[in-house]
Amino acid sequence: MTTFSERPRTALMVIDVQKGVVAGAHQRDTVVANIAALVDTARAQGAPVVWVQHSDEGLEKGSEDWEYVPELPRRESEPLVHKTYGDSFEGTDLEEVLAGAGVGHLVVTGAQTDACIRSTIHGAFVRGYDVTLVGDAHTTEDLSQWGAPPPEQVIAHTNLYWQEQSAPARKAGVVETKDVTFSD
Template sequence: MTTPSGRPGTALLVIDVQNGVVDKAWQRDAVIANIATLVARARAGQVPVIWVQHSDDEDLRLGSDPWEYVPELPPADGEPVVHKRYGDAFEATDLEERLAERGVGRLVVAGAASDGCIRCTIHGAFTRGYGVTLVSDAHTTQDLTRWGAPSPDQVIAHTNMYWNYQSAPGRTAGTVETAGVSFTAA
């Protein structure tokens, strides 16, 4: 599979930066500031910003405070919000349609959680033919070491490291820091 035909555009995909997802996340404020920078640059360049918002029947009930996006990152009028219930933002959502409407074949990804919905979605996008750039300093996760996970900084470093080595015909993967993000195809 190659990048969706006739879709040369790029979009910023902001995943699950919700109160209940990032309230105890590693370097929360710095990551949110980086995402805010990306959102402002995308908007200034008329690059689509697509928001992804997770819900479940326990911690992230639709309409609850934990489900809401953090106050520092309000979606603008007209920017689509994709509602999901699975890790991969493409599963059982209208994300593909929102991207097709905008001619998007390349994603710049930021948000949470690095070891959950970020990984699921970047892999899901890549296997569906999208080029995927993960913003290395604009994703985060909570500390899950009490359940045997590596520390958050190690989870993020590992996610960044392995995403630089993904390859497939007709699409690209990789990471870049916020300051180096380009919303035009390389």
């Protein structure tokens, strides 16, 4: 029930699953495998797959750490959005990409849960999108030495509170990989 009534499609967003971002991520291999399964499902169902790739002074564009993990090959026909802020919409052409594909519902996966994932799901929701977070297809690194909860708690808390989001003419939710469908 997105606010974009003229944009009925659902897209898979794969955010920042880059070598340097997920190198020390919680359950990295399981999460990457779940995202790969979702990419396959989206492609098989004809849903757009939108790739987002972060760069900043700590993650230099063109470096090996900046590259996507090899388990997730992007097709040339699939859009790649380059970003430098946490929210994938800020300072990017993501909105134009989604509008051009008729997308009003986002299925979100990737890294880091407590940074770019949270920023993007909130950014999408306030911009009028329906937003589904795939609960077993996002991850973060352990930042507990700096006062953050352990990664499994960060992930669980994000999944918990995102289920309860609501706003006029929009839906939020959390599903597991096995339950995702891209049918409109």
